[in-house]
Amino acid sequence: MKKTTIILFALIAFFSLISCGPAAQTVKQDAVNESVKEMPAEEPEIKAERAPLTDDQKMDINKYSSFAQTKRQQKKFRDMIEYINQIMDVDPDFTHAKDILLFWRGNGYEELGLKDSALTDYERFAEIRPDYQQVLIQLDYIYVTNGNIEKAIETAEKMYELTPDDKTLLKKIGKYNYQYAENLKAEDENDPEIEDYATAAIDNFEEYLEYYPEDEEINNLQTYLISKFLDQQALKIKLENNLANNPDDAKTIERLAAIYYDEGNSSKASELLENLLTKQPDNLKALKRLIRITKNNIDKAISYNKKAISLDEANETYNLNLAKLYTEKGRLADARTECIRALSKNSKNSNIYKTWAAIYTENIGRCNVNIEYQDKLVFVIAYGLYEKSGDTRRTHAMKESGQVPSKSDYFTNKSTRLPTRECYNWINTEWDEVKYVEKFLNAL
Numbered sequence: 001m002k003k004t005t006i007i008l009f010a011l012i013a014f015f016s017l018i019s020c021g022p023a024a025q026t027v028k029q030d031a032v033n034e035s036v037k038e039m040p041a042e043e044p045e046i047k048a049e050r051a052p053l054t055d056d057q058k059m060d061i062n063k064y065s066s067f068a069q070t071k072r073q074q075k076k077f078r079d080m081i082e083y084i085n086q087i088m089d090v091d092p093d094f095t096h097a098k099d100i101l102l103f104w105r106g107n108g109y110e111e112l113g114l115k116d117s118a119l120t121d122y123e124r125f126a127e128i129r130p131d132y133q134q135v136l137i138q139l140d141y142i143y144v145t146n147g148n149i150e151k152a153i154e155t156a157e158k159m160y161e162l163t164p165d166d167k168t169l170l171k172k173i174g175k176y177n178y179q180y181a182e183n184l185k186a187e188d189e190n191d192p193e194i195e196d197y198a199t200a201a202i203d204n205f206e207e208y209l210e211y212y213p214e215d216e217e218i219n220n221l222q223t224y225l226i227s228k229f230l231d232q233q234a235l236k237i238k239l240e241n242n243l244a245n246n247p248d249d250a251k252t253i254e255r256l257a258a259i260y261y262d263e264g265n266s267s268k269a270s271e272l273l274e275n276l277l278t279k280q281p282d283n284l285k286a287l288k289r290l291i292r293i294t295k296n297n298i299d300k301a302i303s304y305n306k307k308a309i310s311l312d313e314a315n316e317t318y319n320l321n322l323a324k325l326y327t328e329k330g331r332l333a334d335a336r337t338e339c340i341r342a343l344s345k346n347s348k349n350s351n352i353y354k355t356w357a358a359i360y361t362e363n364i365g366r367c368n369v370n371i372e373y374q375d376k377l378v379f380v381i382a383y384g385l386y387e388k389s390g391d392t393r394r395t396h397a398m399k400e401s402g403q404v405p406s407k408s409d410y411f412t413n414k415s416t417r418l419p420t421r422e423c424y425n426w427i428n429t430e431w432d433e434v435k436y437v438e439k440f441l442n443a444l
Contacts, residue, residue: 050093053090053091053095053096057090057091057096058096060086060087060090061087061090061091061096061097064083064084064086064087065083065087065097065098065101067079067083068080068083068084068087068101068104071083072104072107072108075111077107077108077109077111077112078108078112080104080105080108081105081108081109081112084101084102084104084105084108085105087101088101088102094128099125099128099129102121102124102125102128103121103122103125103129103132103134103135105121106118106119106120106121106122106125106135106138107138109121110138110142115142115145115146118138118142119139119142119146122135122138122139122142123139126139130158131162133159133162133163136155136158136159136162137159139151139155140152140155140156140159143155144176149176149179149180149183150180152176153173153176153177153180156169156172156173156176157173160173167207167208167211167212168208168212170204170205170207170208171204171205171208171212171215171218173204174200174201174202174203174204174205174208174218174221175201175221177197177198177200177201177204178197178198178201178221178225180197181194181197181198181201181225181229184197185229194229195229195230198225198228198229198230199230201225202222202225202226202230205218205221205222205225206222206258206289207285207288209222209292210288210289210291210292210317211317213292213295223262226262232259232262235255235259236256236259239252239255239256239259240256243256248279250276250280250283250285250286253272253273253275253276253286254273254276254285254286254289256272257269257270257272257273257289257293258289260272261289261292261293266293266294269289269293270290270293270294270300273286273289273290273293274290277290282311284308284311284312287304287307287308287311288308290304291304291305291308291318291321298325298328298329301321301325302322302325302326305318305321305322305325306318306322309322314345315345316341316342316343316345316346316349316352319338319339319341319342319345320338320339320342320349320351320352320355322334322335322338323335323336323338323339323342323355323356323359324355324358326338327355327358327359327362330366332359332362332363332426333426335359336356336359336431339352339353339355339356339359342355350389350390350391351389352389353385353386353388353389354385354386354389354391356385356433357381357382357383357385357386357389358382360378360379360381360382360385361379361382363378363423363424363426364378364379366423367421367423367424369421371403373405373409373412373413373416374416374418374419374420374421374424375419375421376402376403376404376405376409377405377416377417377418377419377437378419378424378427379398379403379404380404380405380436380437380440380441381427381433381434381436381437382398383395383398383403383404383436383440384433384436384439384440385433385436386398404440405440405441405444406444407444410441410444417437417438417441418434418437
């Protein structure tokens with residue numbers, strides 16, 4: 001009996017182990033799976049508890065970073081991404097690794113055509129390094145190619161904040177605002193935001209044209225925007241009513257002046273802005289508009305540009321404007337002085353040399369004579385300045401048209417080294433640009 005009982009208990013224990021063992025194991029595995037699923041929600045807590053990197057891990061990060069850089073230089077982007085992935089598995093928050101690796105990985109993804117992955121890396125890198133211009137350029141390109149114009153506007157505006165001297169970005173922002181207005185109108189022509197984006201585009205273009213007034217594309221686009229998106233007469237009435245109620249509202253005055261100017265009523269536009277300047281003498285935006293409006297009234301334009309220089313001393317644009325105005329008035333030495341001042345503010349602006357060269361070509365025209373050898377020597381001064389500006393098309397044309405001396409000219413007139421006409425008396429033979437003459441003749 002005792003023996004039978006022992007056997008019975010043994011059997012019960014055996015069957016109990018068979019039935020209970022796997023069930024317990026399944027529960028345990030389910031718990032592990034569940035914890036993995038919940039990991040994303042717990043991520044901030046995990047980050048907070050992350051153990052400091054060991055010396056070995058830091059050494060690995062340095063090693064893989066070097067490998068990644070090498071692969072990047074070799075344009076082996078898949079290998080580069082693999083090394084960066086290994087680094088980020090260990091140091092996802094860049095406590096030791098360089099955050100530029102994230103930008104490199106974005107480049108790698110973009111090169112491999114993985115635009116979504118590239119965008120994710122670029123956006124995160126832009127949060128870490130918001131002042132890194134190149135990532136904004138990459139984001140701008142992706143947003144535009146993806147048709148995400150709203151994000152492109154935001155990115156271009158950040159680019160302009162970082163480089164406010166690059167006025168071409170105003171053209172880019174204006175075009176994006178214009179495109180977004182078009183997109184909204186295609187979806188719903190009664191969308192109230194259409195006018196907001198169209199107006200923003202017009203404002204962008206107006207500011208851009210203050211620096212590049214000869215840009216025909218933007219001049220035409222601005223006119224088109226106003227006619228297509230804004231009811232000019234209704235807007236004019238609205239602004240006039242606003243002005244009656246708020247006579248010192250600068251924005252209303254500026255918008256209304258722009259409408260009067262577009263209508264050809266320059267005197268009314270000038271009057272509005274001049275009144276604004278008496279109340280707000282440091283209003284540079286109003287002054288810029290006056291410079292544009294009065295460009296055909298030389299004396300007024302000179303006065304406004306001088307005032308603008310006092311408010312915005314570092315901007316060479318106003319010196320260039322003065323140089324052109326002085327050239328038109330025949331004050332050629334003063335025009336040259338303004339070019340030198342402009343150059344001292346921005347030596348990279350090639351338009352300075354072109355404006356400077358135009359002083360000499362204008363001088364030749366004012367002499368009102370048939371072109372002789374000594375006139376060609378003055379053209380050589382202009383030639384040298386155009387060469388400095390990088391305008392090879394112009395210098396080539398000057399040679400082809402015979403404006404500058406040929407070899408035969410030189411051998412016939414060897415004794416003439418400088419111009420002697422009375423109309424060239426303002427030219428100082430000690431000036432640097434006059435030395436182009438000797439250099440040019442010696443090269444013949």
